[in-house]
Amino acid sequence: MKLNSQSILAAKNLKKIKSGNRFVQGLSILASVVLPITAAYVVYYTGLGVPKNTINQGELLQPPFDIAEIKITQQGQQxxxxxxxxxxxxxxxxxxxDCGKDCEDxxxxxxxVHIRLGEKAHRVERLLVVSDSxxxxxxEQIQIQHPKLKIVNLDGENFKQLIEKTDHDSVxxxxxxxVDQEGFAMMAYDRQHSGNQLLKDIKRLLKYSYEQ
Structure with a gap:
């Protein structure tokens, strides 16, 4: 009986050790997925640990602006x-x-850029945001040239807020x-930026972010 009790105790201890090992392995797998994504976001949002001339091609908005603050009113609903x-x-x-020359560019x-993303293009959406109507x-002209583009009209107050909150001296x-997957505007570009610059940024961000 004494031997059986010891055997049972040893088996229980072995089971606990195996269970603990599985838990540690699970944490390791989770960390290997989460940490690179977190690190990429920290780098892009703060530039921490990377020389400024190699961080990004667009102009960082600091702090990033939550686009959810901008509302559209349609038929009395926001x-x-x-x-x-x-x-x-x-x-x-x-x-x-009027979406003039700079807007068209x-x-x-x-x-x-959207086309050049190929199989990852479905993870990106384009919107034209204009003041008033x-x-x-x-x-109609714009929609013919850009059939997948969404056009959004903002009232004067919301448009002004969007401009002010995303203002950057260099843009x-x-x-x-x-705008990232969580709805934060994080970088800005104007017509002085090339398609290659936009493509370089978005490809890197798509690589280090998960598809939801």
Missing amino acids: FSLVSEAESKWRYLIISDS LLYISRQ LDEKRQ TSTKALL
Whole structure:
């Protein structure tokens, strides 16, 4: 009986050790997935530990701006500027109501970047955000050239807030904002930035972020 008790105790201890090992292994696997993603976000949001000239091609917005603060009012109801149901990276092209030359250039550049993403293009969405109402004829012209583009009209107050909250000394008011999967505008570009620069940033971010 004494031997049996010792055997049972040893078996229980062995089971606990194996269970503990599985727990540690699980934590290790989780850490191997989460830590690189977290590190990538820290680098992009703060630039910590990386020389400034190698961090990003766009201009960092510090702090990042939560796009959820911008609301669209339709038929008496308020909606967020970007859909909370779809976890995507987004380019928000910000322009005045006529979408002039700078706006057209950014639409073209962002479209080419979107195409060049290939199989990862479904993780990115493009929106044109304009003040007040875009002329119906002008909107039709833009939609023909950019069939997958979403066009959003903001009232004067919300448009002004968006411009002010995403202002950057190195970027013009007509700009493209890169918005992460959580809805934070984190970088800004204008027509002085090339398609290759936009592509380099978004490809790196897609690589180090998970598809939800």
